Amino acid sequence: MFRVTQQIEFCYGHRLLNYAGKCRHLHGHNGRAVICLEAEELDDRGMLVDFTDVKKLLRTWIDEELDHRMIMHKDDPFLPILQARHEPVYVIPTNPTAENIARLIYTKAREMGFPVVEVTLWETANSSATYRGESGMPAPEWNPQTLRSTIPITAFPNE
Ligand SMILES: [Zn+2]
Numbered sequence: 230m231f232r233v234t235q236q237i238e239f240c241y242g243h244r245l246l247n248y249a250g251k252c253r254h255l256h257g258h259n260g261r262a263v264i265c266l267e268a269e270e271l272d273d274r275g276m277l278v279d280f281t282d283v284k285k286l287l288r289t290w291i292d293e294e295l296d297h298r299m300i301m302h303k304d305d306p307f308l309p310i311l312q313a314r315h316e317p318v319y320v321i322p323t324n325p326t327a328e329n330i331a332r333l334i335y336t337k338a339r340e341m342g343f344p345v346v347e348v349t350l351w352e353t354a355n356s357s358a359t360y361r362g363e364s365g366m367p368a369p370e371w372n373p374q375t376l377r378s379t380i381p382i383t384a385f386p387n388e
Contacts, residue, residue, distance in 0.1 A: 230267055231277045232346075237262045237288050239296040243325040246302050255299070255307070260327075261351040262291065262334050268344045278343065286341045291334070300325040327358035335360045 242257040264287065268277050298317040301308050302324050311318050323329045331350040338345040339362075349359040 230269055231271060232265060232267045233277045233280075234263055234265045235280055235283045235287075237264065237291050239291050241295055241297070241330070242299040243301065243330075244305070244307075245324050245326060246305060247324070258352050260330070262331070263349040263351065264334070264338055264343070264345060265347040265349075266344050267346045283343065287334075287338055287343065290337055290341075294319055295330075300330060327352040327356065328360065331358050331360040335362060 238259065238261045240257060240259055242255060243252075244255045245252045264283065266278050266283075271277055298319045299311060300319045300321060301311070303320050303322050308318065308320065321329060321333060327350045331348045334350065335345055335348040338348065345362075347359055347361045349357050351357040
């Protein structure tokens with residue numbers, strides 16, 4: 230079994246509902262997502278996954294959807310106010326804790342076809358949360374050749 234990890238740094242704001250501590254107020258973090266991928270087989274280049282593919286898909290998604298945005302619970306009373314002011318938000322159906330943001334990135338990586346087994350979100354230098362997927366969830370069918378050939382290279386003209 231091979232394992233590779235990729236780290237993606239991004240800035241986000243949030244606040245927690247139903248919470249008495251400091252995090253009930255709007256505030257931000259310099260977060261770092263650590264994405265772990267595993268597979269039994271390597272492709273013909275000897276790679277589990279090309280880090281460039283992770284950058285093109287997952288990093289781009291994080292840059293566009295999460296970076297420098299408020300990640301907010303759908304029922305947060307501030308949400309309509311921020312939306313009315315065209316502030317950038319990313320709405321999730323759960324409290325935007327480090328745990329739930331790790332699960333969000335894990336789910337997105339899986340949708341993109343990466344053989345992700347675990348995502349850790351470092352919210353601060355000392356605090357992290359990890360999502361490993363539901364127990365019993367089978368590993369995604371991983372075919373690096375397929376992923377490579379389906380990536381729309383032309384969508385990333387700056388690469
Ligand atoms: Zn926080």
